[in-house]
Amino acid sequence: MSDVNTPSDGEPDQDHDHAHHDHDHEGPGYATPQAAIEEGGREELAYVMSLYVGTDVDAPDFVAVVDLDPDSDTHGEILDQVELPNRGDELHHFGWNACSSSCHVEGLERRHLIVPGQRSSRIHVIDAKDRRNPELVEVIEPEEVFEHDLSAPHTVHCIPDGEILISMLGDADGELPGGFLELNDDFEIEGRWEPPGEVEMNYDYWYQPRHNVMVSSEWAAPKTYYPGFDIEDVEAGNYGQKIHFWDWEEGTVEQTIDLGEEGMIPLEVRFLHTPESTHGFVGAALSSNIFHFWWDDEGDEYRAEKVIDFESREHDDWDMPVPALPTDILISMDDRYLFGSNWLHGEVWMYDVSDPANPRRADSLSVGGTFGEVQEVQGRELAAGPQMIQLSLDGERLYWTTSLFSSWDNQFYPEEGERGSVMLKADVDPRKGTLELDEDFLVDWGECPAGPARAHEIRWPDGDCTSDVWQ
Amino acid sequence: MARYEVALDWVGGPSRTIDVDENETVLEASQRTGRSLPYGCRTGACGTCVGRLLAIDGTAADDDARDEEPTNVADAFAYRRTPKALKSRHRDDGYVLLCIAAPRTDCRIAVGSRVQAELVDNPWK
Numbered sequence: 206m207s208d209v210n211t212p213s214d215g216e217p218d219q220d221h222d223h224a225h226h227d228h229d230h231e232g233p234g235y236a237t238p239q240a241a242i243e244e245g246g247r248e249e250l251a252y253v254m255s256l257y258v259g260t261d262v263d264a265p266d267f268v269a270v271v272d273l274d275p276d277s278d279t280h281g282e283i284l285d286q287v288e289l290p291n292r293g294d295e296l297h298h299f300g301w302n303a304c305s306s307s308c309h310v311e312g313l314e315r316r317h318l319i320v321p322g323q324r325s326s327r328i329h330v331i332d333a334k335d336r337r338n339p340e341l342v343e344v345i346e347p348e349e350v351f352e353h354d355l356s357a358p359h360t361v362h363c364i365p366d367g368e369i370l371i372s373m374l375g376d377a378d379g380e381l382p383g384g385f386l387e388l389n390d391d392f393e394i395e396g397r398w399e400p401p402g403e404v405e406m407n408y409d410y411w412y413q414p415r416h417n418v419m420v421s422s423e424w425a426a427p428k429t430y431y432p433g434f435d436i437e438d439v440e441a442g443n444y445g446q447k448i449h450f451w452d453w454e455e456g457t458v459e460q461t462i463d464l465g466e467e468g469m470i471p472l473e474v475r476f477l478h479t480p481e482s483t484h485g486f487v488g489a490a491l492s493s494n495i496f497h498f499w500w501d502d503e504g505d506e507y508r509a510e511k512v513i514d515f516e517s518r519e520h521d522d523w524d525m526p527v528p529a530l531p532t533d534i535l536i537s538m539d540d541r542y543l544f545g546s547n548w549l550h551g552e553v554w555m556y557d558v559s560d561p562a563n564p565r566r567a568d569s570l571s572v573g574g575t576f577g578e579v580q581e582v583q584g585r586e587l588a589a590g591p592q593m594i595q596l597s598l599d600g601e602r603l604y605w606t607t608s609l610f611s612s613w614d615n616q617f618y619p620e621e622g623e624r625g626s627v628m629l630k631a632d633v634d635p636r637k638g639t640l641e642l643d644e645d646f647l648v649d650w651g652e653c654p655a656g657p658a659r660a661h662e663i664r665w666p667d668g669d670c671t672s673d674v675w676q
Numbered sequence: 677m678a679r680y681e682v683a684l685d686w687v688g689g690p691s692r693t694i695d696v697d698e699n700e701t702v703l704e705a706s707q708r709t710g711r712s713l714p715y716g717c718r719t720g721a722c723g724t725c726v727g728r729l730l731a732i733d734g735t736a737a738d739d740d741a742r743d744e745e746p747t748n749v750a751d752a753f754a755y756r757r758t759p760k761a762l763k764s765r766h767r768d769d770g771y772v773l774l775c776i777a778a779p780r781t782d783c784r785i786a787v788g789s790r791v792q793a794e795l796v797d798n799p800w801k
């Protein structure tokens with residue numbers, strides 16, 4: 206079931222229609238980030254991780270297909286639910302079998318979604334050839350994953366030759382160390398990608414092939430974060446505060462930066478899209494700071510520096526100042542803006558990062574969460590703050606969902622499980638650097654047939670700001 | 677093979693009693709009988725399936741008794757593997773991971789997603 210079609214006679218595939226393609230590339234995606242902006246078109250559908258795990262609803266998690274076409278009668282509705290065969294997965298992050306990094310691999314298609322269960326360690330393969338009616342085609346059972354002494358799959362990226370790499374947060378028992386699992390282009394487990402033990406903790410990662418570098422971040426051992434957030438674990442040093450720079454080809458860690466107290470729980474990590482750049486950002490959720498990292502030519506090493514600091518806020522009903530908890534960040538396709546979500550405070554924000562060492566606050570929107578000025582949209586009460594974010598390729602529409610992780614939701618926003626998540630949208634003016642809530646747009650997971658569901662990561666069918674990499 | 681009666685009290689919901697074989701976990705039995713408990717990893721790492729032991733052998737299940745002297749989980753269940761998701765304070769308070777726990781006696785357990793939410797507090801509130 207490979208997505209690479211090898212012409213049998215070795216001749217160029219005469220049936221392949223090049224008329225609509227840029228002649229410089231043959232495979233999936235776009236030749237450059239700028240080409241993605243120009244050729245991508247407006248997003249009409251979104252795939253969204255949707256889940257029942259951890260609730261009393263006796264139903265499996267599903268992948269929602271959401272209609273984003275403003276001219277459609279079903280705009281803002283869930284068009285289709287791709288149901289999974291088992292309960293208990295906790296769908297979380299997911300990715301494509303191929304992205305723009307493989308844009309020179311002829312015959313490869315961005316067609317299959319790799320959808321891991323964070324709690325179950327089960328890995329699903331969904332064929333999205335029919336963009337509106339994707340179907341489940343393959344399931345890798347947890348036992349096959351445990352054989353490689355790994356569990357808790359997280360970030361999925363393609364390796365630019367049809368293979369797939371998944372960050373794994375724990376060993377087979379839910380303890381440390383985590384590592385990376387590699388799938389081949391037939392979606393079979395190839396084995397571990399790296400020599401075991403290169404890192405203890407793992408979470409998100411991003412790579413920049415032109416510089417032969419990958420960067421990875423740290424959450425904690427699955428057994429630590431699965432049941433909920435326990436402050437005792439912070440005191441015991443059970444949460445991460447380091448980022449790791451890898452030799453991308455060798456799969457070995459070349460450098461580790463300890464971000465210290467101000468860098469606790471570094472989650473989402475992103476390089477700029479332009480393949481020439483070595484600059485990137487990582488959000489430290491617990492200490493509520495954003496770090497900039499870059500290759501320092503003179504020092505011959507990577508360096509990291511705190512560039513944004515979100516202050517805790519006093520709340521009358523809370524005993525202690527409430528941290529912002531920036532749980533997701535994203536870089537616009539043109540690399541001009543950094544967007545993020547402060548899940549506890551209830552805020553989405555955008556910073557101008559034209560000078561990545563000196564981000565300049567452009568705008569923010571106070572919505573949902575503990576402090577949000579807007580607490581309902583279209584009469585629908587918001588149960589939690591903005592969490593996973595996704596931006597249109599042209600940088601003009603920012604979307605977000607509200608669930609972080611089922612057990613953490615239950616702890617900080619217990620209503621999320623009872624009311625379900627929503628997906629909201631802000632209109633972005635990249636020229637003026639402003640955000641404005643679109644009150645006409647609301648997708649409500651509270652109305653799902655089996656009961657209220659949570660919603661997590663969002664992807665566009667043809668590439669987005671948090672999955673595409675360029676060679 | 678011994679079978680035990682395990683009463684499941686959903687917090688904020690219904691109660692029902694199921695028969696569980698001595699070499700079957702409470703989660704497996706709940707799935708077999710059609711109304712499943714919440715679960716995630718099924719390896720004892722995530723805590724999604726957690727229940728709280730209320731009483732053994734039909735002894736009185738009242739909250740006062742629980743506060744004074746929690747019922748001992750080891751008297752009621754045998755674990756298939758180590759319950760990683762539970763800290764010692766949880767074990768002392770009678771929490772039990774039902775994906776890896778097989779009964780050794782008749783008992784009554786509080787179950788459902790709200791039991792999981794009891795495991796950790798919001799540290800800022």
Ligand code: FES
Binds near residue numbers: 720721723724773
């Ligand atoms: S299902 Fe994860 S501990 Fe039982």
